[in-house]
Amino acid sequence: GENVEQHPSTLSVQEGDSAVIKCTYSDSASNYFPWYKQELGKGPQLIIDIRSNVGEKKDQRIAVTLNKTAKHFSLHITETQPEDSAVYFCAADDNNNDMRFGAGTRLTVKP
Amino acid sequence: SAVISQKPSRDICQRGTSLTIQCQVDSQVTMMFWYRQQPGQSLTLIATANQGSEATYESGFVIDKFPISRPNLTFSTLTVSNMSPEDSSIYLCSVAWTGDNEQFFGPGTRLTVL
Numbered sequence: 001g002e003n004v005e006q007h008p009s010t011l012s013v014q015e016g017d018s019a020v021i022k023c024t025y026s027d028s029a030s031n032y033f034p035w036y037k038q039e040l041g042k043g044p045q046l047i048i049d050i051r052s053n054v055g056e057k058k059d060q061r062i063a064v065t066l067n068k069t070a071k072h073f074s075l076h077i078t079e080t081q082p083e084d085s086a087v088y089f090c091a092a093d094d095n096n097n098d099m100r101f102g103a104g105t106r107l108t109v110k111p
Numbered sequence: 112s113a114v115i116s117q118k119p120s121r122d123i124c125q126r127g128t129s130l131t132i133q134c135q136v137d138s139q140v141t142m143m144f145w146y147r148q149q150p151g152q153s154l155t156l157i158a159t160a161n162q163g164s165e166a167t168y169e170s171g172f173v174i175d176k177f178p179i180s181r182p183n184l185t186f187s188t189l190t191v192s193n194m195s196p197e198d199s200s201i202y203l204c205s206v207a208w209t210g211d212n213e214q215f216f217g218p219g220t221r222l223t224v225l
Contacts, residue, residue: 034213
């Protein structure tokens with residue numbers, strides 16, 4: 001089955017700096033890669049996703065890149081703000097709603 | 112997307128008892144899922160709730176321990192049976208539509224078993 005690895009487990013950046021979180025997956029059949037943000041006491045919120053026919057997608061300060069050959073994808077947050085502090089999860093799905101999640105990255109943005 | 116609510120939001124239970132968690136969606140959805148998130152951990156899929164038929168369970172999860180109902184396209188319940196402290200977790204429901212990978216999560220139910 002699918003195995004998703006996520007790094008780093010914790011990340012601390014200064015406000016205004018960029019943050020990058022990386023994930024790798026094992027199943028070449030996976031073709032959908034969402035990113036979720038989970039704030040304390042809340043459910044995961046879908047913030048951006050990318051499909052295997054696209055190499056990069058951007059939404060304001062957030063971007064995701066996908067290297068299908070190498071089976072890795074990354075989340076990039078620019079101009080970080082304190083409200084970006086949360087746990088971020090990557091996931092991979094093989095189009096059967098069989099979604100597997102990474103272990104999570106706790107991002108802290110220091111003002 | 113959809114607006115998803117869960118009840119209760121949190122509970123503290125005694126070992127050996129059972130708790131039923133409700134998930135309500137504001138629109139009809141094709142697929143509903145139940146996840147477990149142990150403290151400080153990632154999300155693990157428990158089962159897919161199927162309307163009109165038995166839920167489909169992932170390896171390591173069984174119907175006797177986690178019975179699931181899905182009477183219609185907007186509602187599902189998960190019961191955690193004969194609880195032990197190891198069942199202390201956040202339980203999350205999520206929804207999706209056929210042909211669309213996007214899953215949207217409810218706010219979660221934080222369960223503590225003493």
